[in-house]
Amino acid sequence: MRKYLVKKITILVGVILLGFTFSSFKGDDKNFQIAKNLDIFNSIFKELNMLYVDTIMPDKSVKVGIDSYA
Numbered sequence: 001m002r003k004y005l006v007k008k009i010t011i012l013v014g015v016i017l018l019g020f021t022f023s024s025f026k027g028d029d030k031n032f033q034i035a036k037n038l039d040i041f042n043s044i045f046k047e048l049n050m051l052y053v054d055t056i057m058p059d060k061s062v063k064v065g066i067d068s069y070a
Helices: 002-027 029-051 060-070
Strands: none
Touching: 029 060
């Protein structure tokens, strides 16, 4: 009887944890997209900073990038 109860509680806890896991992925898509786009922006800025002949001013470049979207 006790083994049955422990097994039942273990399965219930597992199902609840799976539910939380799958529900957290559903709302995390927006944050994932934001992080991905920031990573792309950062990579482009690094490449330009390393390979561009002239000096790039980071403050101005980031501001122009943000303002051009709006």
